[in-house]
Amino acid sequence: MSDERPINPILKQVLELGPTLVFFLIYLRIRDETYAWNGTEYSGFIVATLVFVPILLAAMGILWALTRRLSRMQVFTAFMVVFFGGLTAWFNDERFFKMKTTIIYGIFAAILGIGLAQGRSYLQWIMGELLPMRREGWMILTRRLTALFAALAVANEVIWRTQSTDLWVKIETFAFPAVLFVFLWLQIVGLQKYLIEDGSAGKG
Structure with missing residues (x-):
């Protein structure tokens, strides 16, 4: 696209790969924990998934703000993460994610x-x-x-x-x-x- 803006390649990699690494680190930290909310218990995996979704969306928002471009694959993957992350939380079932x-x-x-x-x-x-x-x-x-x-x-x-x-x-x-x-x-x-x-x- 003609209006795409240049971006530092290292920053681009951080924004693209960082959310997944953050999910991994959060999961390692809370994987053995159980969290109760509104009478329902959620595993550390599900909580890490819920945290991962806004982090991914924030990273993509920053990437778009800096470059004015997101690939079709990035948009599709983000949609799937949000959709299945939502199902995971709604049904309290990690299998969806x-x-x-x-x-x-x-x-x-x-x-x-x-x-x-x-x-x-x-x-x-x-x-x-x-x-x-x-x-x-x-x-x-x-x-x-x-x-x-x-x-x-x-x-x-x-x-x-x-x-x-x-x-x-x-x-x-x-x-x-x-x-x-x-x-x-x-x-x-x-x-x-x-x-x-x-x-x-x-x-x-």
Whole structure:
């Protein structure tokens, strides 16, 4: 977008990743606690979830105020966090927040898969300005990322249903983002021959 403002990359990373790390630290601090409100007891996990929601929204608000831009993925993820965080609190059931990750990855895989079935790369529509690349490269990256999102959705579902909350929180906070980062880095390196030097990407 033409009105996007520059921002210090370190500050940008803090605003994007900070809320999740804060959630992790709060959870570690209160995970063994139980809190009563209006006659209902809430676990430390649920309280940490409730604290995480406004922190995430505040960080996104600051990011938008500084850059005048939020990606579609950021907006969608924030909506899902608010929605499933609300369900978690309303039903006093941590399973809703854990399922959020499965649904987010599953929806990403489904959306990209629908585009592939149409012979298109929706990923190029989202990230084309950030990574100028020929259509062939976008189609390869989209197929691979679709498979990764589907695998992460399945992995999250297996993990939260079979493992402890402690392990799930650690995997959610560190392992899944690390897998995505390493995957995307390897793809960018491997797809160098499809990159467009002059910054003009073909239509997908």
